[in-house]
Amino acid sequence: MTENKKSEDLETKIIEAAKELFIENGFAETSMSDIATKVGINRPGVHYYFRTKDKMFQAVFGSIVKSLIPKVQDIILQQDTPIGERIGRVVDAYYEVFKANPNLPIFIMKEMHRDFDYFSKTITEMHSVHYFDTIRNGLQNEMKKGKLKTVPMRFLFLTFYSLLTMPFSTKNMCQNILLEENETYDEMLAKWKPYIITHVCNLLSNENQN
Known part of the structure; x- marks a missing residue:
């Protein structure tokens, strides 16, 4: 293994470790020593790759964003695909990331609340x-063309992300109270997905939609 490859592997390990600790404990409560x-x-050794914790946060958050948002953009821009199908594929993309990092929605909300600037x-x-601008x-x-109902983007944002993240933000409650007999959490998520699609489609549905 070359020195460059070793260096890249170690940098990846540092980012993954930082991501786990940031999501579990929060940015402020996680030190470079941790x-x-x-x-x-x-x-x-950590400072060799990331001079400050802020740089570390950017790398961690960047790895999350770059693994997800370009994919969401590509799905949304497929305007020849029915909106319901696109929403379902976007939900699948988020589910994949959130299932691997179930505390990620809470972490993002905490960090926005801690210091939004x-x-x-x-x-x-x-x-x-x-x-985000392209999406x-x-x-x-599509709204201007009459393919989708004209909806304030802030309301579309709040509707979609509220429906998407709530089961992850309340995972403990879901597992202990809301599951049906012999139902797993993942099975509940699969059943919840059509409700997300239905609510967002109802918000965007246009009687004149082709």
Whole structure:
């Protein structure tokens, strides 16, 4: 294995360790020493790759965004595909990430609440804003053409993400109270998916839609 490959592998391990700790404990409660201990290296080793914890956060959040948002953009922009099918595929993309990181929705909400200006700055510095702009513009273009009902984007955002994240944000409650007899949490999520699609489709449905 080359030195460059070893370096890349170690950097990946650091990012993954930091992601686990940030999601589990929060940004403020996680130290660089905690990350170094989890990886099995000393703190200077972590600082060699990420000079500050802010840089570490950007790398962690960037890895999450880059694994998800471009995929969501590609799905949404497929305007020849029925909106219900697109919504279902977007839900699948989020489910894949959230099932692997079930506390991720809570972590994101906490970080937005902790310091929204920093959170927003991080997204901007990752050059990820254009993905969100492209998704918004694509949907608004369909609304202008009459393919979708004209809906304020903020209401569409709140509707979709509320429906999507609530079962993950309340996972303990779902597992202990809301599951049917012999039902697993993943089975409940699968049953919940059509409700997300139905509610969002009802919001966007246009009587004149082709």
